[in-house]
Amino acid sequence: MSGPASSSPPAVSVHGLERAFKGGIKAVDGLDLEVREGEVYGFLGPNGAGKTTTVRILVTLLKPTAGEARVAGFDVVSQADAVRRNIGVALQEAAIDPLMTGRELLRMQGALHGMKGAQARSRAEELLDRVGLTDAGGRRVGQYSGGMRRRLDLAMALVHRPKVLFLDEPTTGLDPTSRSALWREVRSLNDDGTTVFLTTQYLEEAEQLADRVGIIAGGSLVAEGTPAELKAHVGEPTLHVDLAPESDVAAARVALSAVGPLVDCQDDARVAIRAARGKATVPLAIRALDEAGIAVESVEVESPTLDDVFAAVTGSTLEGATQGASADQAEVPA
Amino acid sequence: MSTSTDSPAGRSGSRSGGTNSPAGGVAWAFWLRSLNEVTRVRGALIGTSIAPLVFLLGTSGQFGRLVGLPGFPTDSYLSWIIPLCCLQGAGFAGAAAGANLARDIEQGWFDRLLVAPVARPLLVLGPVLGAITRSMVPVTLVLIVGVLIGGEVTGGVLGIVALYVASAGFCTVAAMWAIAIAVHFRTQQAGPLMQMSVFLGVFLSTAYTPQPLLKGWLEDVARVNPVSHILELARQSTVSGIDLSLAHTWPGLVALAALVAVFGALAMIGLRRMGR
Ligand SMILES: Nc1ncnc2c1ncn2[C@@H]1O[C@H](COP(=O)(O)OP(=O)(O)O)[C@@H](O)[C@H]1O
Ligand SMILES: [Mg+2]
Numbered sequence: 001m002s003g004p005a006s007s008s009p010p011a012v013s014v015h016g017l018e019r020a021f022k023g024g025i026k027a028v029d030g031l032d033l034e035v036r037e038g039e040v041y042g043f044l045g046p047n048g049a050g051k052t053t054t055v056r057i058l059v060t061l062l063k064p065t066a067g068e069a070r071v072a073g074f075d076v077v078s079q080a081d082a083v084r085r086n087i088g089v090a091l092q093e094a095a096i097d098p099l100m101t102g103r104e105l106l107r108m109q110g111a112l113h114g115m116k117g118a119q120a121r122s123r124a125e126e127l128l129d130r131v132g133l134t135d136a137g138g139r140r141v142g143q144y145s146g147g148m149r150r151r152l153d154l155a156m157a158l159v160h161r162p163k164v165l166f167l168d169e170p171t172t173g174l175d176p177t178s179r180s181a182l183w184r185e186v187r188s189l190n191d192d193g194t195t196v197f198l199t200t201q202y203l204e205e206a207e208q209l210a211d212r213v214g215i216i217a218g219g220s221l222v223a224e225g226t227p228a229e230l231k232a233h234v235g236e237p238t239l240h241v242d243l244a245p246e247s248d249v250a251a252a253r254v255a256l257s258a259v260g261p262l263v264d265c266q267d268d269a270r271v272a273i274r275a276a277r278g279k280a281t282v283p284l285a286i287r288a289l290d291e292a293g294i295a296v297e298s299v300e301v302e303s304p305t306l307d308d309v310f311a312a313v314t315g316s317t318l319e320g321a322t323q324g325a326s327a328d329q330a331e332v333p334a
Numbered sequence: 335m336s337t338s339t340d341s342p343a344g345r346s347g348s349r350s351g352g353t354n355s356p357a358g359g360v361a362w363a364f365w366l367r368s369l370n371e372v373t374r375v376r377g378a379l380i381g382t383s384i385a386p387l388v389f390l391l392g393t394s395g396q397f398g399r400l401v402g403l404p405g406f407p408t409d410s411y412l413s414w415i416i417p418l419c420c421l422q423g424a425g426f427a428g429a430a431a432g433a434n435l436a437r438d439i440e441q442g443w444f445d446r447l448l449v450a451p452v453a454r455p456l457l458v459l460g461p462v463l464g465a466i467t468r469s470m471v472p473v474t475l476v477l478i479v480g481v482l483i484g485g486e487v488t489g490g491v492l493g494i495v496a497l498y499v500a501s502a503g504f505c506t507v508a509a510m511w512a513i514a515i516a517v518h519f520r521t522q523q524a525g526p527l528m529q530m531s532v533f534l535g536v537f538l539s540t541a542y543t544p545q546p547l548l549k550g551w552l553e554d555v556a557r558v559n560p561v562s563h564i565l566e567l568a569r570q571s572t573v574s575g576i577d578l579s580l581a582h583t584w585p586g587l588v589a590l591a592a593l594v595a596v597f598g599a600l601a602m603i604g605l606r607r608m609g610r
Contacts, residue, residue, distance in 0.1 A: 114355030
């Protein structure tokens with residue numbers, strides 16, 4: 001993880017940021033955060049938490065109603081041009097002109113960023129290759145699959161080699177293969193020195209990609225830290241064992257308690273233990289049960305979810321947090 | 335302020351300051367894209383071309399005898415309405431640019447353009463250039479069909495130039511008005527409002543009848559309606575009684591310049607307000 005470089009400004013810095021919409025909804029409400037140069041920052045929160053609104057402010061599409069934000073050292077309101085020159089953006093719901101081919105779109109993007117014809121053409125080929133769309137480059141985007149579109153979207157955001165890349169829920173709705181392809185790409189970009197500001201609803205995605213994670217609920221940050229720090233907040237994964245019919249549950253509990261501390265379980269044919277090492281606990285548990293001569297039907301490891309993180313940091317469930325974000329709830333007196 | 339050289343933007347050699355991309359390349363890119371709406375959408379031009387043609391044929395047959403009235407500066411009603419149909423076709427092509435922009439805004443495509451380091455006026459100019467290009471199709475078609483069925487080109491080459499200048503200008507005016515509406519309402523539902531204003535602007539002018547024959551409030555409206563002057567500019571092409579002259583040219587040019595300035599400003603104001 002990169003420490004803060006004293007000479008360069010933070011890639012993103014946000015102070016007291018607010019955005020109210022008509023009708024009084026504060027989509028962003030007193031947000032403070034800082035993203036260091038070279039970092040992947042995961043902005044994690046449920047639907048309606050204010051992620052997209054924050055991104056739209058940071059990429060100069062939306063004006064804040066209070067507070068300030070700087071990207072690559074420039075103010076997003078008074079120095080919007082300079083911000084635009086330094087950022088790449090892949091928005092959550094931005095249609096791509098279906099009449100154009102992937103290659104044409106990349107060339108056009110090059111022109112928008114001031115590249116000359118030949119330069120834009122060679123950059124387009126480079127990027128098509130990078131995201132694996134060379135063969136599809138001549139086809140109209142209207143015929144692309146969802147995964148292909150996201151990859152093209154990413155390539156378009158990269159045309160001018162931006163310093164800071166904003167990705168708003170880049171993998172929502174993608175199949176696992178496309179998702180991991182995109183993750184690989186984000187990692188390799190970051191290895192090349194690009195700062196990445198990524199929003200997601202998936203804890204796993206934040207864990208996989210982010211150096212640091214900020215959890216947003218109701219328009220403000222409720223927790224921030226490395227994935228490991230946040231997980232410590234939430235607790236460890238749980239391993240559940242479903243026993244074969246007529247197995248000795250008591251013996252199973254004894255055998256498993258040697259692997260990890262037992263966890264209460266409502267189901268009689270089920271035993272659960274805490275699994276600090278996650279999936280690595282599975283073979284240990286199976287061996288212990290095998291040695292005790294107990295037949296197992298299935299084993300599963302349940303990792304903490306975003307819901308759990310929420311429960312841990314906000315004291316409410318994910319669903320509750322979403323409701324709280326839209327309804328102006330009175331603060332509970334201490 | 336020096337930025338670190340290993341940062342991506344530094345490596346590519348691009349400036350980290352606030353300069354926007356060169357306007358020529360951006361305008362070219364927008365123009366190229368706008369051609370797709372013609373070349374890649376099947377039947378895209380049918381709507382904008384058929385309507386003025388049908389209008390041309392229908393009206394010339396129906397009101398053909400009107401020119402017998404004193405006050406008509408021509409003895410051919412067809413020649414009277416050819417420039418009108420050209421202007422209408424160009425106007426609707428302009429309004430379509432606003433409708434397309436509203437669609438682009440609604441679907442998020444326009445956000446991609448907004449986050450690019452592109453001078454804001456180019457975001458308006460791009461669709462306008464596309465609209466002007468597209469408008470040439472109905473204008474030319476109406477002119478050719480009009481001449482084929484008996485319309486006369488009384489103004490010669492310069493008259494035709496005046497017709498095209500008036501059409502392109504009116505297309506620009508309509509496009510800027512429609513774009514102003516698009517950036518204000520940001521929904522495709524505003525489309526009919528764009529078309530309707532073009533229709534009304536033309537209707538409440540000397541479109542169908544010359545000024546001396548208009549009666550009542552329509553006379554007053556047509557007198558102050560700048561579209562009347564733009565029509566006059568265009569009518570130097572085919573109307574024998576409106577000869578090619580500076581006196582028939584400058585009011586139209588002034589009207590175009592004024593409308594472009596006002597609607598262009600409205601569009602820019604709307605654009606700047608978009609993030610609020
Ligand atoms: N243009 C808008 N007008 C009114 N309310 C909005 C607008 N955009 C977003 N909101 C509201 O702001 C809140 C945050 O939305 P958003 O930033 O899109 O959340 P997220 O991206 O985390 O799902 C939601 O309650 C949403 O309904
Ligand atoms: Mg969102």
